[in-house]
Amino acid sequence: MEAIKMAEMWATMGSTLASIMFLWAIIRQYCPVEVRRFFEKYTHRVMGYLYPYIRISFHEFLGERLRRSEAYSAVEAYLSANTSKSAKRLKAEMGKDCSNLVLTMNEYERVTDEFEGVTVWWVSSKVVSPASSMSNYPGQEKRLYKLKFHKKYREVVTGSYLEHVIREGKEIRIRNRQRKLYTNGTGYKWPSYKHSMWSHIVFEHPATFDTLAMEPEKKQEIIEDLLTFSKSKDFYARIGKAWKRGYLLYGPPGTGKSTMIAAMANFLGYDVYDLELTAVKDNTELRKLLIETTSKSIIVIEDIDCSLDFTGKRKKKGEKFSDDENEKLNAEAGRKEAKEEGSSSNKVTLSGLLNFIDGIWSASGGERLIMFTTNYVEKLDPALIRRGRMDKHIQLSYCSFEGFKVLAKNYLKLETHPLFHTIQTLIGEIKITPADVAENLMPKSTVDDAEKCLSRLIEALKEAKEAEAAIIEAEKLKQSASPVKEDGGFCDGDRETAEPENQCQR
Numbered sequence: 001m002e003a004i005k006m007a008e009m010w011a012t013m014g015s016t017l018a019s020i021m022f023l024w025a026i027i028r029q030y031c032p033v034e035v036r037r038f039f040e041k042y043t044h045r046v047m048g049y050l051y052p053y054i055r056i057s058f059h060e061f062l063g064e065r066l067r068r069s070e071a072y073s074a075v076e077a078y079l080s081a082n083t084s085k086s087a088k089r090l091k092a093e094m095g096k097d098c099s100n101l102v103l104t105m106n107e108y109e110r111v112t113d114e115f116e117g118v119t120v121w122w123v124s125s126k127v128v129s130p131a132s133s134m135s136n137y138p139g140q141e142k143r144l145y146k147l148k149f150h151k152k153y154r155e156v157v158t159g160s161y162l163e164h165v166i167r168e169g170k171e172i173r174i175r176n177r178q179r180k181l182y183t184n185g186t187g188y189k190w191p192s193y194k195h196s197m198w199s200h201i202v203f204e205h206p207a208t209f210d211t212l213a214m215e216p217e218k219k220q221e222i223i224e225d226l227l228t229f230s231k232s233k234d235f236y237a238r239i240g241k242a243w244k245r246g247y248l249l250y251g252p253p254g255t256g257k258s259t260m261i262a263a264m265a266n267f268l269g270y271d272v273y274d275l276e277l278t279a280v281k282d283n284t285e286l287r288k289l290l291i292e293t294t295s296k297s298i299i300v301i302e303d304i305d306c307s308l309d310f311t312g313k314r315k316k317k318g319e320k321f322s323d324d325e326n327e328k329l330n331a332e333a334g335r336k337e338a339k340e341e342g343s344s345s346n347k348v349t350l351s352g353l354l355n356f357i358d359g360i361w362s363a364s365g366g367e368r369l370i371m372f373t374t375n376y377v378e379k380l381d382p383a384l385i386r387r388g389r390m391d392k393h394i395q396l397s398y399c400s401f402e403g404f405k406v407l408a409k410n411y412l413k414l415e416t417h418p419l420f421h422t423i424q425t426l427i428g429e430i431k432i433t434p435a436d437v438a439e440n441l442m443p444k445s446t447v448d449d450a451e452k453c454l455s456r457l458i459e460a461l462k463e464a465k466e467a468e469a470a471i472i473e474a475e476k477l478k479q480s481a482s483p484v485k486e487d488g489g490f491c492d493g494d495r496e497t498a499e500p501e502n503q504c505q506r
């Protein structure tokens, strides 16, 4: 009996409240703003005792720090990525003016989220500002999010949860935005002089770390390095360094240097600036181009060893200098360059490039990765690639069995196959680039099945093995014919000849 009475009482209370809400929704449209605010203030107080949940407009807490539209977009991105499918329906535009709000109840969508053990509910609602009495324009329609949570979690929600939502939402938006690939070329500027400028296309390279053929541990190390960098804004500010990181990617042609850059750009959601140094007239122009790059970008100089004379001018291959000696040589080379710069302003110099790498972005802020690629790391000037400038050196090498498995999964959708064993043995014995493996795995006609592609790869590996054996045999014969050169220099791959010109030829 008791239970039935209670149920009846709750039902009556519920229907009374619903009637009041319904009446209020009608009346409030015609109420002056002051009356409405007064009424709502006291209703909220009373309701606070009966109903311990708080419903806040998201902008109450972030309005000061963030533009409304920015906050709205961040929440939208966060909810779309982190919560149930229903959030995907929350796509909406945000209007400019949010005064005089009228809620239209039937637009409600509700999404649940959890953070540090706290449950919150997001509600999306449509808002219409009343039509102006002076014009014929209808009222503007806007969207907003409201957040509901138990009042005992007020501190967690307004303290860390909202920050978390905004931060994550912004990152998701950056990852999802359409990115650009910039290249520099020559343009004309009034009054008609040539100058280097960026032009761009949409960056749509499909490479990801999942599709990159590389040992899993090495891949993971790079991913973590990138993640740490992208989250280290405060750290860089604290230690007084520009928020940039240099990567040197080196290895033989076809080992995936360009593919790695694309995977990095896709992973971080950055734009790519492909800087062609040979098209840059001088240091002034280089400076201008670099300053024009935006935050969250990767600046790439491919084949740096071929881009002007940046190769080991200061230190010849095999020469071992102490740090002091190196400093002296570098200073001397710097002076020489400065002289050259004075005599010919028509040049991008090493010192110019080093200066820009070191300091150019200190004033402009924002995060940037600078990447050099080369097939001949040993040719590069040590000053160009020292740690601090090129913070991480990544060697891209010949295809390992782990790398092959990634390619087999990408190209043939194969995780395992009886022919894998033969491939594992052969791939451990010879050097083959991922590009060559990929080429062999590519179906050449509609009748090519996985087995045919794998057999073709085995054939290619066997041929490469035979070719390698023939080269080794020929070299042995050559060496046994002339062990010592006329000038007394040796040629054993490790030791230099007496004259620098007489370098070993492989």
Ligand SMILES: Nc1ncnc2c1ncn2[C@@H]1O[C@H](COP(=O)(O)OP(=O)(O)OP(=O)(O)O)[C@@H](O)[C@H]1O
Pocket: 211, 212, 213, 214, 251, 252, 253, 254, 255, 256, 257, 258, 259, 260, 375, 396, 434, 435, 436, 438
């Ligand atoms: N590690 C890899 N993972 C996946 N695919 C690869 C890899 N390496 C090469 N490839 C394939 O080979 C092609 C050429 O590779 P990429 O241009 O990245 O090599 P690279 O090292 O930059 O060569 P280069 O030094 O000649 O510029 C790519 O389009 C890709 O299909």
